[in-house]
Amino acid sequence: MACLPRHPAFQRVSVGIFFLALWRVGVGDKVLMFPLDGSHWLSVKDVAKGLSARGEIVVLAPEVNLLVEESKYYSRKIFPVPYDEEELTNLLCSFGNSMFTERSYLMTPLIEYRHNMDGINMWFINCQNILKDHATLNFLKESKFDVVFTDPIIPCVLAEYLGLPSVYFFRGFLCSLEHMFSRSPSPVFYVPRCYTSFSDQMSFPQRMVNFLVHLLEPPLFSCVYSKFEDLASDVLKRDVHLPTLYQKGSVLLLRYDFVFDYPRPVMPNMVFIGGIHCKNRKDLPQEFEAYINASGEHGIVVFSLGSMVSEIPEKKAMDIADALGKIPQTVLWRYTGTRPSNLANNTILVKWLPQNDLLGHPKTRAFITHSGSHGIYEGICNGVPMVMMPLFGDQMDNAKRMETRGAGVTLNVLEMTSADLENALKAVINDKSYKENIMRLSSLHKDRPVEPLDLAVFWVEFVMRHKGAPHLRPAAHDLTWYQYHSLDVIGFLLAVVLTLAFVTFKCCAFGFRKCFGKQGRVKKAHKSKAH
Amino acid sequence: MACLPRHPAFQRVSVGIFFLALWRVGVGDKVLMFPLDGSHWLSVKDVAKGLSARGEIVVLAPEVNLLVEESKYYSRKIFPVPYDEEELTNLLCSFGNSMFTERSYLMTPLIEYRHNMDGINMWFINCQNILKDHATLNFLKESKFDVVFTDPIIPCVLAEYLGLPSVYFFRGFLCSLEHMFSRSPSPVFYVPRCYTSFSDQMSFPQRMVNFLVHLLEPPLFSCVYSKFEDLASDVLKRDVHLPTLYQKGSVLLLRYDFVFDYPRPVMPNMVFIGGIHCKNRKDLPQEFEAYINASGEHGIVVFSLGSMVSEIPEKKAMDIADALGKIPQTVLWRYTGTRPSNLANNTILVKWLPQNDLLGHPKTRAFITHSGSHGIYEGICNGVPMVMMPLFGDQMDNAKRMETRGAGVTLNVLEMTSADLENALKAVINDKSYKENIMRLSSLHKDRPVEPLDLAVFWVEFVMRHKGAPHLRPAAHDLTWYQYHSLDVIGFLLAVVLTLAFVTFKCCAFGFRKCFGKQGRVKKAHKSKAH
Structure with a gap:
């Protein structure tokens, strides 16, 4: 317990207060928030506060959590988890300590993968506990929410289960996969891939590494999220392909901007709200x-x-x-x-x-x-x-x-x-x-026309007002992979060109033989005779 | 003259009022506006009005123009043109009448091309008259503007000549070429090309036509704008490649949004201000x-x-x-x-x-x-x-x-x-x-967080405050065409793979010969002898 981050909100919530503050349910617009715990929660909390002025917010939080404390701005719906405070503390301690473990250069990716999987496994357990818990599911169904506000790094498919539009609020996926599933092009020659520590100005070898890392992204995603797909298929009672499911996110509130990140192509439903939490300043103790x-x-x-x-x-x-x-x-x-x-x-x-x-x-x-x-x-x-x-x-x-x-x-x-x-x-x-x-x-x-927090609040309310943002959904989502890469068109045109070239060649060869063939044979025959 | 559009502002401006209202020059931020005339001017006028509250606006307008009237919100700098009101009227009349000329399906592209070239030729004459007129150029140089606000469909290279940042305000180029020069990907399988009248849901033949039209875009651009390149090279005293020059546009204010246009990848310096002029409502006469x-x-x-x-x-x-x-x-x-x-x-x-x-x-x-x-x-x-x-x-x-x-x-x-x-x-x-x-x-x-007019005014002022928006410039602009398409990386990796495959094949063949070669030959020799 010595290395536990001592935040006062770290707690096991008693069953008695599971439904605390839910008295507001049923009045006005209702937002279901399912955020990540830890530092990720800090900026979500600001959005909850911003949204609370015009609607009702319910935050779905695990029974054992770090920072999702009670508040007058939202009510909490607590779901049970099979681990206790000590186990979570131990996990965090070992995670923190492992940062300082000496490792070879080659071992770094494996250790990093394990770090990510530790977090993802815990989120998976949380998801499992929501989706297998009838009481929680019934509560969610009966609450008649208008939108699900979540970090898609935990693909708990709550929006799909409840048939609601969703807003994704996050820093971005591992390897900017939010761009992959949004079908937002990520040109490999100047958009550096994650863990490469490259800038947008890459040397030839760097571009080569970047290209190879980019090829690894989809299988990495499958590796990391395959069990979420199985869980989602089980709950939704149909085959689930997560990247396709993610395309249903109405608006992506991304916690960066182009002062921080390198400029790159984006999609119209991506809203950049980097620095959303900065304005929340108080007097110093x-x-x-x-x-x-x-x-x-x-x-x-x-x-x-x-x-x-x-x-x-x-x-x-x-x-x-x-x-x-x-x-x-x-x-x-x-x-x-x-x-x-x-x-x-x-x-x-x-x-x-x-x-x-x-x-x-x-x-x-x-x-x-x-x-x-x-x-x-x-x-x-x-x-x-x-x-x-x-x-x-x-x-x-x-x-x-x-x-x-x-x-x-x-x-x-x-x-x-x-x-x-x-x-x-x-x-x-x-x-x-x-x-x-x-x-x-x-x-x-x-220097921006709207503060990021106002922008985030605006877009959540927009999605509630219009039941999504279908006008921002690109038609790319309706295409098969070969149509997406124009392979059918290119293949067909190539076949036409090759056929034309072949027919032209054959015609020319035939014409040539007609014109010069006999003469050639006659000459050859003459020559043969001469021998 | 019968078919002249009777707008009261249609006028030849007397030399005496060339410098009208220029008394404000020298106070605060200074914007040089070089807009298109006709209906395009209507929304630019609103931006001029919006900007005038915090700076000084000079509108560069041809001596003979349709709608760029005097105003308390901006001063006009009039430049001479070699055509008179009657010639402009005749051009517009013949342009208007030609819309109703019966034509075959095959002639349509040619007539459309001529229509475009008529307009572009007139804008070219205007450009030529600015860039060859020492008085106008001296005025522009001495005025110490902070930004050039222009429609890039008239590539008069004023920003480059004056060494100033520029803001582009337009509906978009012929064939969405603003996306090409911004290196904003335009996936051909769901972004319909201009003049195709396709939607974003295309059939296979439509996607094929779309693909072919997309191949025609760069040569079409070269055809249409080659003389502007020559003029620009002459004025800037260096070889000018217009698409490269266009990459210097700090911010693109685009007169559409995704309620009207189909969602597609965009770049961070594209700001969508469709419907900017709509709010300007008055009581009915x-x-x-x-x-x-x-x-x-x-x-x-x-x-x-x-x-x-x-x-x-x-x-x-x-x-x-x-x-x-x-x-x-x-x-x-x-x-x-x-x-x-x-x-x-x-x-x-x-x-x-x-x-x-x-x-x-x-x-x-x-x-x-x-x-x-x-x-x-x-x-x-x-x-x-x-x-x-x-x-x-x-x-x-x-x-x-x-x-x-x-x-x-x-x-x-x-x-x-x-x-x-x-x-x-x-x-x-x-x-x-x-x-x-x-x-x-x-x-x-x-339903938007900022009104389009406020957004346009904000971004022009942003570019003045920061002398551009270099943080929104993608690194793609620094790459050669083969780097842009990753051809060097793909080529190199392909060479490595082929070499490896070749060496592996050779090694296997060598190993196979070593193991079975002699035996094989001996068997063959036996057989020969047996014959």
Whole structure:
């Protein structure tokens, strides 16, 4: 239990409050939210709050969860799960610790795959428990919702089961598969694939690797999601092909934009709401205000590796502490592990920190982050240059995006030395270009006709008003794979051209023989006789 | 002169007022607008008005023009042209009349090509007169604009000449070439090509024709715009390739959306502002209010074939008048030609009509239109079912889009009979499905987080604030054609696979010979001896 992320909302919910606040059911529009837990929930919570002004929100949450606490903005429908708080804690601990396991280059993909599968298996268990639990299903059916708002990374097919339109809210799938199932072209020559850490400017070998990774995406998807397909087929009583099912998503609210990600083709039902959670700023707690005031002219550095990492191996923690001690700034480090013995006076360990509020303070000079998408956007919104230590998932690719824009420095957390971290910190703090670049990104990001939260709320309400958004559905979804690639047309035209070429050749050959054939034979005959 | 569209603003501007209202130059942001004249100008005018609140607008207009009148919202910079009002009138008359020329099916593309070239040649003359006129060029250079706002269908390379970012405002190029030069994929299997009048649901033969038309697009573009390239090369003193130059457009404000057009992949710098001009509603003039009041319970039908058509051949005009006389509604027909002798009492000929304001009246039952993009959007905004008689350009494709959505009926203006028009009118008025469908489209179209005009103004100001929108520029623009199609990567991988296959085959063959070769030869030798 020592390495449990200590968030106050971490809880087992008693059966008695399963239906808490459901008294509002039956009035106005009704949204069923089925979000991911953990940091993913943080921005969904803002949308729930935004939507609650004009309708009723029910959040479907597992009995044992991390952050989905009670709220006046939504009611919770809790479903039972077969694991307890301790098991979840152990899973998270082992997940967090495994980030720092030394591994060979070749083992990295396998470890990453296992990391993803750990999360996906837990979501699968959750799905199974919803879809096999008659009480939950009856509640969902009887509640007459208007829309299902969900993260499609957990394909629980609730919208299909309930016959409702759906809105997908997410950072994107593994390997940008949201583009694959939306039939939004992903040109392999400049759209870098996940886990490659390539930018959109690739060398020839990089483009080759990118091409090969792109070929692996569909089988990877099948591997990861095959058991969800079986579960969905069982529940919907028909064969389910998940990518086809995903095409039914009315609107995709994607938690990025093109200040962060590289510009690429998109579909009309994709709405970009990167930085949706940034505006949710509060006053700093007194304790943190005091740290900042005491930091003097050098200001502070904010350091957090996210809620998944609580313990760092001693040697690594000491290396980090050593580097932090060599900068003049005060460092606020969110760390729940054992205090490194060499921690310098300028470094303050805290169990929790108000990250976005601290980053918004004018005295914050740098942000040391694991480059999760929420953290990256907080860095962009507040214009704070970053030292990035990506750990898993999309974090390597997120870091690459910021690095190519000159807004931060990426370090390999397993290989970096104390000097690497010290140099990276001094660079982003003292080299003005980092600050200028992140400020430029910040000003581009914040210059928008509608705030991302308003946009998200608008589109959920749109889908409820119009019972979907069928006018944004491309006809590509109605085509077979060979029609989609125009193979029938190209094949037919090729056959016509080849037939024409063959007939022309035969005609010419026949004509040639008619004109010169006899003469040729006669000459040959003459020659033969001459012999 | 009889068939001249009688708009009050049609004028030759005296040299004395060339610099009228330029007193505002030098204050705040400065926008150079170089729009298309005619109906295209109508929505640009709204943007000029919107932008004028926060900056200074200069509209570059030819000395002889149709609609670019003076205004308190912008100043005009007039440039000289080598044609006079009469020549322009004659051109428009002959253009308008040619719509009704009987033609064979095979001649249609040629006539359409000539129509387009007539317009493009006139725009070329305008461009030539700007780029060869030192006074105009000096004025443009000295004015220190912040952005060039233009319709790229006239590639006058002013932004490149002045070294400024540009915003493109347009309905789209011939054959959606805006997607080609933006490197926005246009999947040929469900994105219908222009002039095909196909929907996004194509049969096999249609997909084949679509594929072939798609192959013709780049050479067509070269044909149409080659002289602009020569002119641009001459002015910019370097070789100019227009599609590459177009990639520099910071933001594309496209006058359509996906209520009207079929959903398809788009790029992040494409902003959809279809229906931008619809909100600009005024009270009806007394004369029209009186017509409506007198129409009784049956209401009115609005009929206009646009400003380009003033005269219709007598026989055709009589057929139309005959059909109009057979419906109980009052028909308001904008027509400047000779009054058909059989005109019924319910049909009122007017030289001009406030189209959008009339369509917005609840007693309007149907709209007979040539299906220009402005008219179509007025039909959508006001929820009026349409009888469409497309004449040229994008009008056939526009009509197809409305027809497939059940919001109107398309007629071939050359082939239709009086009965066809009568039946079409009765259908859209009496069959409730047309009204329901257009009302559904209208409600989808008007349900948006930002009004199109505000969006257009926002993006022009964005480009001025950030001196472009480089973060929305895809890396695809930096690739050669073979990199763009991944030909180098595919070629290399193919070579590797073939080499491996060849080496494997050779090794196997060698191994096989080693193992069985001697024995084989010995057996053969035995056999030979046996003979």
